[in-house]
Amino acid sequence: xxxxxxxxxxxxxxxxxxxxxxxxxxxxxxxxxxxxxxxxxxxxxxxxxxxxxxxxxxxxxxxxxxxxxxxxxxxxxxxxxxxxxxxxxxxxxxxxxxxxxxxxxxxxxxxxxxxxxxxxxxxxxxxxxxxxxxxxxxxxxxxxxxxxxxxxxxxxxxxxxxxxxxxxxxxxxxxxxxxxxxxxxxxxxxxxxxxxxxxxxxxxxxxxxxxxxxxxxxxxxxxxxxxxxxxxxxxxxxxxxxxxxxxxxxxxxxxxxxxxxxxxxxxxxxxxxxxxxxxxxxx
Amino acid sequence: xxxxxxxxxxxxxxxxxxxxxxxxxxxxxxxxxxxxxxxxxxxxxxxxxxxxxxxxxxxxxxxxxxxxxxxxxxxxxxxxxxxxxxxxxxxxxxxxxxxxxxxxxxxxxxxxxxxxxxxxxxxxxxxxxxxxxxxxxxxxxxxxxxxxxxxxxxxxxxxxxxxxxxxxxxxxxxxxxxxxxxxxxxxxxxxxxxxxxxxxxxxxxxxxxxxxxxxxxxxxxxxxxxxxxxxxxxxxxxxxxxxxxxxxxxxxxxxxxxxxxxxxxxxxxxxxxxxxxxxxxxx
Numbered sequence: 001x002x003x004x005x006x007x008x009x010x011x012x013x014x015x016x017x018x019x020x021x022x023x024x025x026x027x028x029x030x031x032x033x034x035x036x037x038x039x040x041x042x043x044x045x046x047x048x049x050x051x052x053x054x055x056x057x058x059x060x061x062x063x064x065x066x067x068x069x070x071x072x073x074x075x076x077x078x079x080x081x082x083x084x085x086x087x088x089x090x091x092x093x094x095x096x097x098x099x100x101x102x103x104x105x106x107x108x109x110x111x112x113x114x115x116x117x118x119x120x121x122x123x124x125x126x127x128x129x130x131x132x133x134x135x136x137x138x139x140x141x142x143x144x145x146x147x148x149x150x151x152x153x154x155x156x157x158x159x160x161x162x163x164x165x166x167x168x169x170x171x172x173x174x175x176x177x178x179x180x181x182x183x184x185x186x187x188x189x190x191x192x193x194x195x196x197x198x199x200x201x202x203x204x205x206x207x208x209x210x211x212x213x214x215x216x217x218x219x220x221x222x223x224x225x226x227x228x229x230x231x232x233x234x235x236x237x238x239x240x241x242x243x244x245x246x247x248x249x250x251x252x253x254x255x256x257x258x259x260x261x262x263x264x265x266x267x268x269x270x271x272x273x274x275x276x277x278x279x280x281x282x283x
Numbered sequence: 284x285x286x287x288x289x290x291x292x293x294x295x296x297x298x299x300x301x302x303x304x305x306x307x308x309x310x311x312x313x314x315x316x317x318x319x320x321x322x323x324x325x326x327x328x329x330x331x332x333x334x335x336x337x338x339x340x341x342x343x344x345x346x347x348x349x350x351x352x353x354x355x356x357x358x359x360x361x362x363x364x365x366x367x368x369x370x371x372x373x374x375x376x377x378x379x380x381x382x383x384x385x386x387x388x389x390x391x392x393x394x395x396x397x398x399x400x401x402x403x404x405x406x407x408x409x410x411x412x413x414x415x416x417x418x419x420x421x422x423x424x425x426x427x428x429x430x431x432x433x434x435x436x437x438x439x440x441x442x443x444x445x446x447x448x449x450x451x452x453x454x455x456x457x458x459x460x461x462x463x464x465x466x467x468x469x470x471x472x473x474x475x476x477x478x479x480x481x482x483x484x485x486x487x488x489x490x491x492x493x494x495x496x497x498x499x500x501x502x503x504x505x506x507x508x509x510x511x512x513x514x515x516x517x518x519x520x521x522x523x524x525x526x527x528x529x530x531x532x533x534x535x536x537x538x539x540x541x542x543x544x545x546x547x548x549x550x551x552x553x554x555x556x557x558x559x560x561x562x563x564x565x566x
Contacts, residue, residue: 013547014543067548068350068351073553266355267296269299270299270300
């Protein structure tokens, strides 16, 4: 069990020979207490281990991955720490913060907002890409040179965009059913308008397909799993857009269409093993 | 996906190549709609498969096992169907039904109540031991000759007592942190008094250690995992009582004290693989 003066322990429970904890700390980026889950595998008792950040989707907290993904078993086998942040600031009391499932609380979209009132606390991009890794690299028994990132849906969008912009921090990336181009889907258009305003040029910095076109990706292959029975596939997720962007830049993408799977954690849990092994191969 | 005229499909989702469903049916024993989870492994497309009933603990519904236990992966690998009933009738509107976490809703204790008003609907013993197997043996692609049962805490008590009294139905049994002698712990004393009245002789029919003394067990070894950091260990669970009862009757019991584990689904998930393999060996 990790004890740090930088964060408070909410819970710590033995799991697959390691420890699954939930912590809370005062974030400077979001200006509020933020929770995150940490699974430390047993190997960390002997040496620093690689770490994998998991970004969750709309409506989720740090708890969904911790409880539903079944990742601790594989993390313990492979010796990978698993870090599961929350998906937005909480309790900032902005008007309309809790009015919709796809904007505000539970829907930070991993951007740094520029529009009022969101720009003060809705800074999930800086929180995930800098503040939390700086904190955890210092406080946990993890190897800062071996960090990967993955996520689901809105969190797949977050993982892809943050990895593409911070390859020095995140050496491997994968996603389950990601929003690959928020500029071109209703969830993304709503969120980016609300957080960034109506100038679509500003949105490109948070669009994975645009970032692939502009920056490329020199890291290992990108792994994406997408269920064919996912009700959001055609309207929101559109994996063909990232396939085309990667093909145009000859960036290796392993996009796997999984027959009959939906958008749930039953889908995620089914392919969790493959994703952790993918990251373990490159970290 | 299974479609039956005998139950209604609440959800059906692909998981590890099989299907995780939640169904609802009108139970004659409880007199109310009852939900249960069913995981059908991919092997059932080709032949009837063995099935394993999981009885959950206090406060749980059918959902806890379905979402948190991580059992579908192993069920799919071994070709075992997984059946997760609810833990009590729901919505019977008895006075005080919802007043306590350890009596009434979510706390049926797998007995047939004899005290008013509970005796009408609180018949979880007959529901689990007869009504539900009769229904599911007829409606699911499972082999009625290869059924096992396990459970957690109150559900471990349920699994042990029901297997001991129905070895013709349940051929194998295991438990996570079970209440092994409800006659001798506060949870059990409260529940048995409320459902059965104050005559302790009537309680013996629902006490696993008493049943071992009276009936024995000619089936395969009983597997029990118990965490040493379980906060209920000394006051409620008392595995030493079943160890002594089995020893006196030379009944094979594999009681494993698991260092540092608590009473949660993190503990259950850690040892789920061992339990499913235990049942697969004997079914």
